[in-house]
Amino acid sequence: MAAAAAAQLAHLAPVDALGWVQALLAAAALFLVYRYLIRPLDYRRDLSDVGFGHVGGVAGAGVRHRRADVVRDVRRRRRVGALPPVYPNGWFALLESDALPAGEVRHVAALGENWAVLRTADGQAHVLDAYCPHLGANMAVGGAVRGDCLECPFHGWRFNAHDGRCAAVPYADKVPEFARVKRWESCEANGFVFVWYHAEGEPPSWQVEAVPQVARGEWLFRGRSEFLINSHIQEIPENGGDVAHLNAIHAPSLLGGGDLVRAQKLPFRFLRHVWAAAWAAQTEPGRTHLATMHLQHETRLLGKVRVLAMDVRAEQIGPAYVEMYLRSALGDLLIVQAVTPLEPLLQRVVHHVYAPPRLALFAPLLLLSEAIMFERDIMVWNHKKYEDKPLLVREDKTIQRHRRWYSQFYSENSPRHSFVSQNSLDW
Ligand code: FES
Ligand SMILES: [Fe+2]
Missing domain, CATH: 3.90.380.10 (Naphthalene 1,2-dioxygenase Alpha Subunit; Chain A, domain 1)
Structure with a gap:
């Protein structure tokens, strides 16, 4: 009986192995088609990935570390020249739209500012100063979107995303009249959430059109x-x-x-x-x-x-x-x-x-x-x-x-x- 089963297995094994190889190849082909043809491309390059190819050596983590050191040296020792001002006035992309689902908040540090970028349930994106005027917590780190408001994680104060006014202090009888966080002009078009930055505080003089x-x-x-x-x-x-x-x-x-x-x-x-x-x-x-x-x-x-x-x-x-x-x-x-x-x-x-x-x-x-x-x-x-x-x-x-x-x-x-x-x- 055992001998008959062994003979049957020996007969089947090569066919099964071939089947497995074919299945694996088909899966790999499907993966490659999905990865490179169907899914949108996502190509990311870090600071040390481009322009530092001359920093060679044994491939792997060692090279990455060495390149990171060289980037630091280049940044520290370079002669920058007589630079124009560093932050021009205009619309700047802070986030890509799909990185900001409804009901979520993200922290963005750019142009010397720190922002809480949030999306309310109606789909609108808003940009507020990240720092809470109560005691300075970064509201984009651990904070939450509650209805039309951004709630600070530290003591739960809430600020309306439409005008920046404080809407609630959970442990106080009265909300201070003057309590508000700065709201920045923002817009969304072509896959990006933009903020209007102007050193003189002037309102937008043009719009980013869809x-x-x-x-x-x-x-x-x-x-x-x-x-x-x-x-x-x-x-x-x-x-x-x-x-x-x-x-x-x-x-x-x-x-x-x-x-x-x-x-x-x-x-x-x-x-x-x-x-x-x-x-x-x-x-x-x-x-x-x-x-x-x-x-x-x-x-x-x-x-x-x-x-x-x-x-x-x-x-x-x-x-x-x-x-x-x-x-x-x-x-x-x-x-x-x-x-x-x-x-x-x-x-x-x-x-x-x-x-x-x-x-x-x-x-x-x-x-x-x-x-x-x-x-x-x-x-x-x-x-x-x-x-x-x-x-x-x-x-x-x-x-x-x-x-x-x-x-x-x-x-x-x-x-x-x-x-x-x-x-x-x-x-
Ligand atoms: S620091 Fe934001 S509520 Fe206190
Ligand atoms: Fe070029």
Whole structure:
């Protein structure tokens, strides 16, 4: 009997093993399809991930630690230059919309402020000062959204999210008339919650408009990228006015990746990108916060054969937000870019890509390509100094024009970088 069973098992085992292998391969294929084709892309790069490839050694945690040390050294020893003010006036993205479910609160520290960003049950996002005026607790850390109010975790005081007024003190008979927390002007569009920041306390002079195709759901969210960058905010949008850098750092093939040294290597030279660009600020009254860059891009094989072409219209909307409308043979797509100064010389940049359903698989690839090109810029920004008197040739004229345009976002009381930390021996 036992012998018969063993014989049967021996007969079945190879078939079962094959079945298992097939099932595992099918599961792996399904996972890869879901991970890379169906789920929106989520591409994140930390401060030491870009522009520090030269800090080598044995791969793994050791390299990460060494790179973190080098980042600290670069930040401490760099000559920053005669910087413009560090926080311009305008709309700044504090959070991505889907990071803020209804009934929740998040803490955001940026532009030298600390905010409680919350969403009430009706779906509206609000921005309040994070610190409770009672005894200074950070209401976004351990606090809760109760109806229209934010409740402080320390003693339970509640503040109305619509006007910042204190609505309840749980252990007092009377709510002090004057008790309130500062409420900041905010809006939500194109996947981001924005705050209006103005050094003189002036109200918004323009709005971030919703892109109709995104608001109507015709273009789908297909991915995001996120970077931390060691630079002054102005360096990032200034790329738009800097036409000459395109055919330098963005010419080598995408296949070479985001590292400038590697990108120039011989194996990748068969493919190159060719760019033509024009930048202009808008001058009509009420539209001076806008500037447009037109880009024509071609990918050429062996310097001649055109394998891909794309037109891009990049709309700079204020000091920290850009919409890039990309027109390819396959159709139109949108990449939005939001820059948030976390510190005077530390920027978080988030990109979202939106596309019609038929380009749902193409859009993440496009965002990844854009991320590779963007990393080449970051490699420069992470190490450069701000040159307030650049040595320019006639062909560089849009750099100066861009600086003039951008200077409208600074005002008398715009915060300036303190040089104390650079000169101090206290480290
Ligand atoms: S510190 Fe917020 S209620 Fe006391
Ligand atoms: Fe660039």
